[in-house]
């Protein structure tokens with residue numbers, strides 16, 4: 529299968545590695561607007577035989593491809609994805625689906641109208657720790673889930689767009705955790721309520737801390753507390769999760785999953801072994817979908833429900849109201 533990757537900077541590195549390691553996928557061309565980044569990456573990944581174009585339409589005119597991998601910043605997702613879909617080319621796009629709900633809806637509408645696959649790379653789902661937690665919850669070893677608490681505290685200094693954007697934690701990062709909530713609970717929220725704030729020492733322009741309560745359709749309440757300008761005791765990217773269940777507790781701390789029955793001791797759950805994880809998993813899923821018609825879990829038609837949580841939470845911050853789910 530031949531692909532074009534659009535955007536080969538930052539996160540583009542992970543996809544350059546995944547494609548080069550894949551036995552099934554190879555590059556037909558690359559697209560990058562920044563010539564210095566293009567030259568450096570071609571050198572670094574030994575891609576001298578692959579043409580780099582400035583725009584996707586130019587690349588699509590020059591080569592025949594089976595898929596497009598979109599690794600541009602969120603504000604370019606709509607333009608790149610819609611161009612590919614209109615040309616009938618399936619798209620594997622980085623999260624978030626788009627930078628606004630309207631842009632995300634436009635991509636989903638285009639995918640529906642053309643019948644061409646558009647899927648999102650929610651890579652946090654495809655890690656051993658999160659798969660282990662998912663399987664433990666699905667086994668109902670501790671019974672039905674009543675509520676959950678998620679904690680995520682880190683203090684990264686990214687520089688760049690994240691330090692300028694509004695609500696950097698919720699818009700850029702929490703999409704992964706909100707998507708994981710839908711994955712773990714196998715359910716969608718009915719409403720959200722949240723407050724956000726920016727600690728006095730914050731190096732972000734927008735609010736970098738938040739507290740959100742989500743009510744899911746199965747009456748499970750989730751409490752989410754996080755900050756992207758924490759000054760210590762950092763928590764891993766997958767966050768800490770605690771599920772209050774009928775007959776005990778299921779929790780994940782530092783990527784280790786435990787069960788603790790009522791009155792009993794915590795027991796570690798053996799981690800799930802995975803043949804492929806993260807980008808390699810998603811690239812293989814994309815390949816299976818394009819070549820054999822398999823249905824991926826994170827199509828944009830499904831993923832817009834995760835992105836809707838982000839924008840509903842922002843609406844709650846800005847109105848001070850409980851916001852009913854818009855998905």
Ligand SMILES: NC(=O)c1ccc[n+]([C@@H]2O[C@H](COP(=O)([O-])OP(=O)(O)OC[C@H]3O[C@@H](n4cnc5c(N)ncnc54)[C@H](O)[C@@H]3O)[C@@H](O)[C@H]2O)c1
Nearest residue numbers: 535537538539540559560561562599600601602604622623
């Ligand atoms: N899944 C994850 O864990 C994860 C982690 C980091 C970033 N991301 C996502 O990856 C995407 C890219 O983020 P990043 O951190 O790599 O950003 P970045 O700014 O570091 O890199 C983006 C690259 O795309 C290029 N570019 C911009 N517009 C373009 C266009 N129209 N056509 C071609 N190239 C273009 C830029 O020159 C740059 O090289 C974002 O959507 C981000 O949210 C995901």
